[in-house]
Amino acid sequence: MNLFTDIRALVVEKLDDLVADGVLPAGLDYANVAVEPPRDALHGDMATNAAMVLAKPAKSKPRDIAEALAAKLADDPRITNAEVAGPGFLNMRLEASIWQSLVANVLEQGTNYGQSNVGQGKRINVEFVSANPTGPLHVGHTRGAVFGDALSSLLGYAGYDVDREYYINDGGAQVDVLARSVYLRYLEAHGQEVAFEDETYPGEYLIEVGQDLKDEKGDAYVGQSESVWLSEIREYASDKMMDLIRADLASLGIKMDVFFSEKSLYGTGLIEAALKSLEDKGLIYEGVLEPPKGKKPEDWEPRVQTLFKSTEHGDDVDRPVKKSDGTWTYFAPDIAYHYDKVTRGYDALIDIFGADHGGYVKRMKAAVSALSDSKTPLDIKLTQLVKLYKNGEPFKMSKRAGTFVTLRDVVEQVGPDVARFVMLTRKNDATLDFDFDKVLEQSRDNPVFYVQYAHARIRSVLRKAAEQGIAVDDATLKAADLSNLAHESEINVAKKLAEWPRLVEIAARTHEPHRVAFYLYELASELHGLWNKGNELPELRFLQEGNAAASQSKIALARSVAVVIAAGLGILGVTPAEEMR
């Protein structure tokens, strides 16, 4: 249930009446007619722009249409009054009973309240993290992981059938580097002195892998050439790294539905098939690229390569799919991977990349557009950098100094709930400041705390009520007499609750889970405000002394706030707090 769509349906119904009355011409397009909360609450509960949108096509004055529409709307029992304002806005006020029954409705539906069917069960694939299997996840990955997971949950809540997917880059040279690094640790486990050259990973997390390899294989690889061990260790090591990464993700509560291996594209004809598909569309040719202007590489020389005509699908230049020596570029398996996603029958694809892959967006969109004949939309969300702070001071990361911060470091220091919430209180395309101290601060300045506090307060009221022998189960609460929830402050809380379903749809449509976090902050603010009003106005307190029935109706409102907070936090992957400590 969504009050805004209900009222919009009413507006449309009344517009049709006006058409029947001959006030408006037939055949008008209502697509742009919106019913929204007015920016200023003084204007009313809901506003529609119908008159302004329809004035031109109806060849009429906005205010005339608005007046006629207002008269029609005033007939509806739900509308207390409808008045024209400004250039032709129509402001509506709703009966208090609407807001009261909304509270009952929230309790009826529980955390399903706000779920939407805008997704219509469409299948959507969200690919995220996709870090190379060469080591543990770091902070940058954390943001992408949290964002992707929350977006997936949000889309699921909005009625999509979502698959979370991880693309394992286990086909390239970086896995060879990993294998060589593990080999060094393996030799080390055999007591040899080893040196880590530039082209190796010196990270200590490989010590254990080398040791395990020794335990399994003994000295079988010692003193052997790469041709003996490279491919085997590559496999062994990348499996180990994926175990590590899976555990990292699990520590944040993230579980992927699909892990797709790049390696599985090679030697199976999948890359060839994808390229063939493009070739059949006339989008593959042999050619020479222009050097990039202004930043000409020293060793630039013209080369003939196999190119994908990505410019025909919105890219700036055509992109190579084969190197001059005939081997695939990185782009080729990526095309094949997306071809696979397209052929798996998804209605839409979402890729989540780090900001450093921004240059990749156009060619990837071009590829999917070409592969699916523009039928499968691909949205690519970039997550910007995370800047770390400690006590307000920038926290420098350096791989060499061993001070690079991993996902595990973050989770261990602040916990998964805080890490997730903080990462989601910013738009994905804005850089994020993450201060290890500030995120644990207990004040209004810290949204995590503030929202959790609101939830904990409500739980506290429920506990208190139970101690006093008042029944506070949802079945009892929703049957309570809610008509005394009539004070402006109480109605305002209910109005905020009414926005939830609408917000879910907006956030899902724009692929912006941060909107959920901001909404929860606003809702928490309403709750805290009402709570404090109880200081001066005892009739607003949730616990009405000696009056169980009155208490139950007040608590019903508080409980419905807790339900929506829990639902919102659920989307963000955060556990609602029972109490603050």
Added chain:
RNA sequence: GCACCCAUAGCUCAGCUGGAUAGAGCGCUGCCCUCCGAAGGCAGAGGCCGCAGGUUCGAAUCCUGCUGGGUGCGCCA
């Protein structure tokens, strides 16, 4: 040189498929606990929405051009 992202209060940031007098928090000023958690609340001051044009009933929002910051740019994935 080109592409993408960002620019809103002193600071950190919201702002819905274009809507009315642009909103929060921090900081600043002043208030509110015999009362369900003051870990909170209320009020006040604080704005050329980077600059300049354009589109229209209407622009922080869309388009173009600038300025400043970030990211990236053919045999690295």
